[in-house]
Amino acid sequence: MSKSAFVAIVGRPSAGKSTLLNTLCGEKISIVTPLPQTTRNKVRGILTESRGQLVFVDTPGFHDSQRKFNLHMRDLVSGALEETDMVLYVIDATRSPGQEEQALAQLLTQEDHPVITVLNKSDAPPAPGWEDFFATFRDSNAPGLSISAATGQGIEALKDLLFESAPEGDPMYPEEYYTDQDPSFRISEIIREQAMLRNRDEIPHSLYVEVADLEEDPDTNLLWIRAFIVVERESQKGIVVGKGGTQIKAIRQTAQKEIARLFPQKIHLDLRVKASPKWRNKDALLRRLIR
Template structure:
């Protein structure tokens, strides 16, 4: 896995914290995670609920280490898989030292935003002492950051003024100031990861996520939510210079299989080639990907599949 040393070891006291990134779907949490860490840690797409796992990204500076945990968007739903995704976010909140609440300035706060607030208040004792708010997408057309600030102040009246940061996760505006505030709030502790580590995801997981991202970007309507990726084999070949991968995109129905494959196999070829290009940016090996499609009927309602998929 490619990693880059960011700072040398220093004997001064370090600031170390686990931070839960929470917000409603499409608030920009995954984009912010990648910008904070300086590397592609989480996959990103315009499709809501792209994030299905608690994905960790690690930032190490002279001051210490922040471990960001991206979470599935908190949303109102009673579907089995969505309930499981909400449980992933809830566990992350309970296990974190600090909360980074990401709110979208281009959308009006509504019932889902109130649901995010409810979960933070339920899962984090004295949450106003442990929270920073990133008002994201302030560069978007029609953005109203003051509307978001007013909403948060109503819900968290004891939250200090200096806990608000207006940012553009996509452009990086305001992210340096946000990072400084998070380090200032973090408690002292020992570094938990080597200084050159920016994520602790294993190789098969990263491969599966990149393939899923590239498939999502090329599929429409409900299909992106109907797929998951299974990495069957990963081998080093050609004297350790080539990473050979066999993976499957799984769908719920045979009709969906044809959509993912595409006419004459055009779409699956496009997904495979795009995935290889993205994987090549992450890993030092030459990538060869054998990608196929198969069915796993109604997998989103199968407790065994969901447990295996979401407990990675």
């Protein structure tokens, strides 16, 4: 009988959850930037081997804040924990544990599902404080494997542990699937990654991306995409567009190249910027965006 499990990946912002999901699945599925709070959704990545299938669910970083935007993301993490068979708890070993880490670890001690804890970024020097931290938590949170999601170190050992701990069952997805994201979502995430990277000092968290149109022309084998980078204020539009449009052009070109790798068609990306004042306070929109 083969193994089958949903595995929720949780941890503080920037711990390396999305990088780990991509490394485990061997594909770039979830976007990665050096900025905290990059992931805003439950992004699923699927690993199928002869010993079974693991469906990893990447989640937004666990962040202690009462702002509406953050509360929606926190609810999403709680929901992911409820729907899962196992938890993969990712710790950034290069940052000392603080209150937020304590709060998350505490939450995970109440988990009914198996929790596998990994110390990530072992390719870089560790920060002090983790030994004391584990003295308090190791009993309830399973063994602390040292890994590097970036270099792949410790990943095979982690896969072994995950498959060993997983329940038996049939695969949930066909074996050739590595994600279940719809095309519009993947496209919007690729654009958002570029937009965040190129606006990292100013407004990375004030933007979201909306794919307005996806049109396929079978005669010319062209996939025509119209998308908007949406910012919070009129004054931010100019920042995203850049002097003489250079910035938006660079975002468009890089995103278009990456999108082209995913689709068999030729891609034409029409990318524009618009403002939607205070979108981060709008519940209905947040429910649509953060899911």
